Every structure is written in C-alpha cells, then in structure tokens.
Amino acid sequence: MADFTELQLQMAALDELTRDAYVEEVLVIPMDGAAAMDWKRMASRGGEDWVYAVRGSKTLAVDRPSHLAHRNPVEGVVFSPLHSQLVGWWLFHAWRSVDLLKTGIESSSSGTTSVAAVTSRALLEELGCLVTELGLIRKAWETAKLPDVDTVRRAELLGGDLVPLMTRLLFASRMSSKPANAPSATNVLTYISKLDKLSKSSKFSDWYDWLSDASHPAFGARLVYVTNPLRHASGSTALRLHSRSPLRLVDPTGDQVNFTYDIEDRAGAALETCGLLLVEHLYAALRLVDDFGLTTSASAMTQRTYWRNLLPVQPTEACPCKCGPWAQSLHAWRTEVPSSPLITT
Numbered sequence: 335m336a337d338f339t340e341l342q343l344q345m346a347a348l349d350e351l352t353r354d355a356y357v358e359e360v361l362v363i364p365m366d367g368a369a370a371m372d373w374k375r376m377a378s379r380g381g382e383d384w385v386y387a388v389r390g391s392k393t394l395a396v397d398r399p400s401h402l403a404h405r406n407p408v409e410g411v412v413f414s415p416l417h418s419q420l421v422g423w424w425l426f427h428a429w430r431s432v433d434l435l436k437t438g439i440e441s442s443s444s445g446t447t448s449v450a451a452v453t454s455r456a457l458l459e460e461l462g463c464l465v466t467e468l469g470l471i472r473k474a475w476e477t478a479k480l481p482d483v484d485t486v487r488r489a490e491l492l493g494g495d496l497v498p499l500m501t502r503l504l505f506a507s508r509m510s511s512k513p514a515n516a517p518s519a520t521n522v523l524t525y526i527s528k529l530d531k532l533s534k535s536s537k538f539s540d541w542y543d544w545l546s547d548a549s550h551p552a553f554g555a556r557l558v559y560v561t562n563p564l565r566h567a568s569g570s571t572a573l574r575l576h577s578r579s580p581l582r583l584v585d586p587t588g589d590q591v592n593f594t595y596d597i598e599d600r601a602g603a604a605l606e607t608c609g610l611l612l613v614e615h616l617y618a619a620l621r622l623v624d625d626f627g628l629t630t631s632a633s634a635m636t637q638r639t640y641w642r643n644l645l646p647v648q649p650t651e652a653c654p655c656k657c658g659p660w661a662q663s664l665h666a667w668r669t670e671v672p673s674s675p676l677i678t679t
C-alpha cells in the first residue's frame with residue numbers, strides 16, 4: 335500500500351511557495367527595419383521608454399527597460415524577457431503538479447480510484463515532460479554560460495538557442511486545428527519512454543499502460559469497481575465482486591481480507607513514486623531558473639517586478655536563492671550549470 339505522508343508534506347510546501355507567485359511574460363517579436371523605425375518614432379513621440387538592439391536584418395525591442403538595459407541593449411532585449419519566460423515555464427509545471435498531486439492524494443486516500451487513475455496517468459506525463467524540458471533548457475543554458483566569450487556574444491548564443499527553444503516549449507500543441515507553422519508538442523509516449531530509459535526499468539510504461547486503459551472507458555476502467563476473479567475450486571465458475579469502493583472484508587475475529595485491485599495498486603504506486611520525483615525535479619528546475627536570473631542579472635534590466643526577480647548580493651552575504659554564501663555560489667559566467675536529479679524507482 336502506497337504511503338503519501340511525505341508527498342503530502344512536499345506538496346503543501348510547494349503550494350505555499352507558489353500560491354501568490356506572479357510574472358508578466360515578455361515575448362520579443364523581431365521587427366523588420368521599416369517597422370522598427372516607425373515604432374521608434376511613435377514611441378518617442380508618446381514618451382514611451384523602449385530599448386532596441388539590431389540582430390541581422392531584424393530589430394528587437396523591449397519596453398520598460400532599466401538604465402542597465404539602456405547601457406547594454408543587446409543583453410537587455412534578451413536576458414529579462416528570457417527570464418520572465420523561464421519563470422512562467424517553471425510556474426506552469428509547479429502549479430499543474432500541485433493541482434494533480436492534491437487531487438491524486440485526495441482521490442487515492444478516499445478510494446475514488448477512477449479519479450486516482452486519471453490523475454496518476456497525468457502525473458506520469460507531467461514528470462516525463464518536465465524531465466525532458468529541463469534537460470533541453472539546461473543544455474541551451476550551458477551553451478551560453480560555459481564558453482569564455484563576452485556577454486554580447488552570450489546574448490547572441492541565447493538568442494540562437496534558448497530563445498527559439500522557449501518559444502517552442504511555451505506554444506507547442508498537438509491540436510489538429512493548430513496553425514501549420516505552430517510548433518508540434520512531443521508525443522506523451524516519448525516522455526514515458528524517456529522515463530523508462532533514464533530509470534533503466536519498464537516500470538513507467540507498465541504503469542502508463544494500465545492507467546491509460548483505466549482513463550478510457552476500456553477494460554482497465556471496468557476493473558476499478560470489481561475484484562479480481564475468485565475461481566471456484568471445481569474450476570467451473572469465477573466470482574467477481576462489484577462495489578462502489580474497494581472492498582475490505584473484516585471477519586468477526588477482526589482479521590481483514592483485502593482484495594487485489596490492479597488499478598488502485600498501480601495508481602497509488604505511480605502517484606507516490608512520480609509525485610516525489612516530480613517535486614525533486616521541480617526544485618532542480620527552479621535552481622536552474624534562479625541560476626539564469628542571478629548570472630545574467632536579468633531582473634536588473636527591467637522595471638517590471640515579478641516572482642524570483644532575485645539579484646546578486648555582496649560576497650559575504652547569503653545567496654538569495656538559498657544555495658549558500660554568495661562567494662561560493664555558481665552564479666557566474668563560465669561556472670557549471672546546476673545538475674539534474676537521477677530517475678530512480
């Protein structure tokens with residue numbers, strides 16, 4: 335029987351951390367030369383404060399820049415918009431995880447297995463998606479953080495790698511009605527295969543197979559309300575007991591008979607394992623988002639205020655991301671990127 339005590343505590347802490355979080359996501363849409371010139375004139379006439387940077391034949395522009403962004407326009411149009419997207423990306427995963435974990439724990443604890451199965455299946459997909467996206471973002475961040483180049487070149491590296499990646503992750507869809515040029519989302523089975531591969535087991539795909547059948551009106555869904563067959567000694571009949579909730583029979587002496595419910599067992603096991611892995615990966619992902627923000631000083635380049643707009647501190651002070659003393663932190667160019675946890679079952 336799965337034990338959700340630890341998961342309940344972790345979920346509550348995550349809920350507390352993110353309940354009031356907020357970010358205004360800025361997406362930079364490159365303008366061609368004529369449009370940029372027109373906008374510059376209009377913005378100037380209207381007294382609006384914008385920062386501009388030219389990349390190739392396009393101009394990038396962002397409003398509400400700080401003095402620092404005006405002094406460093408190439409970085410200003412890349413670092414703070416990217417950080418706002420990363421914070422928004424992380425919050426999506428955190429809020430969705432809290433919602434699913436809350437419902438998963440409640441439904442599993444109350445014996446509402448039909449809901450528990452659907453929720454655990456969604457948690458498997460969520461974990462696979464987070465693990466995959468975290469790996470992609472980590473790699474793109476490494477590409478800009480590790481080399482020995484100036485910050486203008488780093489902004490260009492991010493513009494060529496992390497910027498298109500974030501656009502793809504934030505807008506990818508599998509809807510048949512999506513525009514032809516819109517990015518396609520990864521198939522969920524790819525996510526599940528990745529979890530199997532990383533854990534060197536077939537546990538995730540086994541859970542996913544059973545819980546998918548239970549999430550659709552198929553054999554697995556029917557198993558939710560019925561015991562496994564009890565075969566008569568003669569072999570001539572088999573008995574299945576239908577009930578609203580899982581049966582726990584107690585005889586007059588107090589001995590308990592628990593029937594086996596395949597879906598309930600798998601929904602509970604998947605919830606406990608995936609839930610704890612999900613929380614662990616969320617904190618790893620937040621370390622990466624904070625590392626980006628603190629290494630680039632992204633929040634110092636905008637007048638916008640938002641959740642996790644952390645700024646570098648004096649060497650003797652504690653790092654605002656709580657990784658330890660600032661002097662020993664890794665929030666500096668050419669230092670390693672925070673690591674990702676292992677997948678174990």
Ligand SMILES: [Zn+2]
Pocket residue numbers: 653654655656657658663664665
């Ligand atoms: Zn830190």
